[in-house]
Amino acid sequence: MARTLSTMLELGTTAPDFSLPGTDGQPVSLADFGDKPAVLIVFMCNHCPYVKHLSSALAEFARKYEEEGLQVIGINSNDANNYPDDSPEKMVLEKQLAGYGFPYLYDESQGVAKAYRAACTPDFFLFDKERRLFYRGQFDESRPGSSIPVTGRSLGQAVDALLVGKAPPEEQKPSMGCNIKWRPGNEPDYFG
Numbered sequence: 341m342a343r344t345l346s347t348m349l350e351l352g353t354t355a356p357d358f359s360l361p362g363t364d365g366q367p368v369s370l371a372d373f374g375d376k377p378a379v380l381i382v383f384m385c386n387h388c389p390y391v392k393h394l395s396s397a398l399a400e401f402a403r404k405y406e407e408e409g410l411q412v413i414g415i416n417s418n419d420a421n422n423y424p425d426d427s428p429e430k431m432v433l434e435k436q437l438a439g440y441g442f443p444y445l446y447d448e449s450q451g452v453a454k455a456y457r458a459a460c461t462p463d464f465f466l467f468d469k470e471r472r473l474f475y476r477g478q479f480d481e482s483r484p485g486s487s488i489p490v491t492g493r494s495l496g497q498a499v500d501a502l503l504v505g506k507a508p509p510e511e512q513k514p515s516m517g518c519n520i521k522w523r524p525g526n527e528p529d530y531f532g
Contacts, residue, residue: 344460344519347530348476351508355379355471356455360415360445363432368413368443370471376411378502379471380495383453383463383520384444385418386434387425389484390517391462397490398462398479399439405499412442417453418461418521420446426521453520454528460517466498474502477512 359369373379382398384391402412418426428446435444447453456465466475475498482488498509522528 343516345516346463346476346478346514347457347459348512348514349457349465349473351473351476351512353473355381355465355467355473356452358415358445358447358452358455360447360452361428362443362445363428363435368445370413373411373413377409377469378405378411378474378499379467380405380410380412380499381456381465381467382412382414383417383456383458383461383465384414385416385423385426385461385518385521386430387423388461388518390460393482393484394462394479394490394492395438395440397492399441401479401492401496402440402442405496406441408499408503410499410503414440414442414444415447415452415458416444417447417450417458419450419523419526420448421523423521450520450522450526454530457528457530458520459531460515460519462517463515463520464495466495466502468502474498474508475512476515478515483516 420427
């Protein structure tokens with residue numbers, strides 16, 4: 341399990357728009373959710389142990405906060421040619437098995453991941469109603485193999501603050517996970 345940390349994109353950054361196919365084949369764009377007070381973009385995939393570790397908690401988290409106005413959008417940017425477990429076909433099954441009620445989109449070009457400076461799976465980006473970055477960081481302190489329960493506490497505190505008009509959490513710890521599986525020759529330049 342290769343551990344990669346989030347790049348910690350600068351707070352206040354405007355969310356890049358996108359239009360990507362969902363598991364039903366229909367395109368979904370960020371603009372589709374213009375009426376939502378908060379949007380959470382999660383770069384994720386099907387096979388990563390870090391994503392699997394929190395998948396059921398993420399599904400429940402999304403259901404809970406959807407009632408309060410949060411829109412969750414999952415995006416898989418992994419190279420499905422070299423990692424067939426992350427293919428769009430397998431994403432359909434993963435969405436059902438994990439119980440994701442939110443759109444799960446495929447970023448075949450990997451351009452959306454690059455626009456967000458995404459680095460790992462999972463990588464969380466929480467935006468306010470103006471689509472400015474409010475939080476980027478970990479779901480919680482739990483990791484695969486740890487005895488710490490999966491709670492979504494870190495992300496939950498940020499969503500709670502955003503939805504009631506408070507300032508972003510001062511401490512934002514990077515998310516950690518597997519690196520995004522870039523197509524050969526398509527690696528981003530933001531890793532130095």
